[in-house]
Every structure is written in C-alpha cells, then in structure tokens.
C-alpha cells in the first residue's frame with residue numbers, strides 16, 4: 001500500500017491508451033449491468049485548490065459538492081487516484097451516489113468504459129472538447145449541461161447525488177448561481 005487515498009478499479013478492467021483521449025479504462029472481460037466498475041478516491045480539497053491542481057496536472061479532480069473536490073496532489077499520485085475512464089456521449093457507466101460508478105448495461109470484453117460527464121460535473125468552469133465519435137456526440141461538454149431538459153430526461157436516475165439534488169430543487173433553469 002502506498003498510503004495514497006487511491007481509487008478502486010474493478011479487476012475486470014484495464015487502463016490502456018484510448019482513441020477517445022489519452023489513457024482510457026477498458027473492459028478486459030464481459031461486465032454485467034449493475035456491477036461496480038470503480039470507486040473514486042483522492043485527497044479532499046477545496047474547489048479552488050482542485051481547479052488549480054487541474055490546471056497544472058490536467059483535469060483529474062472529481063467534484064463531491066459545490067465546495068469540495070477529490071484530487072491527486074501531484075503528478076506522482078495521478079495513477080493511483082484517477083480512475084481513467086473517459087467522457088463519452090453514449091456512456092456505459094453512471095455514478096451511484098457521488099464516488100461509486102456502475103455499469104448501466106452489459107459491457108463486452110474490449111469495450112472502452114465511458115461515463116457522460118453530465119452525470120458527474122456541475123460547476124460552470126468546466127469545459128471539454130469531446131471527440132468520442134458517437135452519433136450523439138455533443139462536441140462540447142460543459143459544467144452546465146445538466147441544466148438541459150433533454151439530458152435531465154435521458155439520464156433520469158443516473159446523475160450523481162449532487163446533481164440530482166440540484167435538479168430536484170428546480171435549479172436547472174437558473175443561470176449560474
């Protein structure tokens with residue numbers, strides 16, 4: 001054990017280079033719907049610290065609340081702390097709660113594990129160019145996508161607790177709070 005508060009990745013998955021972006025997480029064998037794929041770890045840091053780390057290391061933080069994020073503290077921790085699944089506009093996993101991720105359908109061996117970041121990211125500073133190649137690709141993914149009624153409908157029951165609470169509170173239609 002390294003002492004770093006790392007993430008859990010299913011032993012059915014492997015990290016390897018991805019056609020979508022950098023490294024990706026792939027199913028090494030068939031994974032049934034509902035199985036836990038990963039549990040996110042990291043140091044609990046204030047949002048401003050997380051965004052500063054992201055600017056230096058490359059976007060590896062994970063939001064817990066509007067004010068608190070999980071993040072690696074330096075490059076040496078990235079491999080342990082980051083799960084390495086990419087965003088995809090046609091995903092096959094979704095969050096359960098805030099840090100657990102499970103398969104939303106049966107996943108075949110060799111498939112890349114993809115999560116639509118609309119289900120986990122809801123801060124306005126966030127922006128990602130997507131090249132996932134899906135027919136449903138939004139091209140640009142932002143921290144405000146969760147406000148979109150079509151996406152709220154599509155991912156009903158598959159948002160992180162943080163985002164679901166915002167949707168339930170009816171805050172989706174407001175501009176940045």
Ligand SMILES: [Zn+2]
Nearest residue numbers: 089130132137
């Ligand atoms: Zn896409």
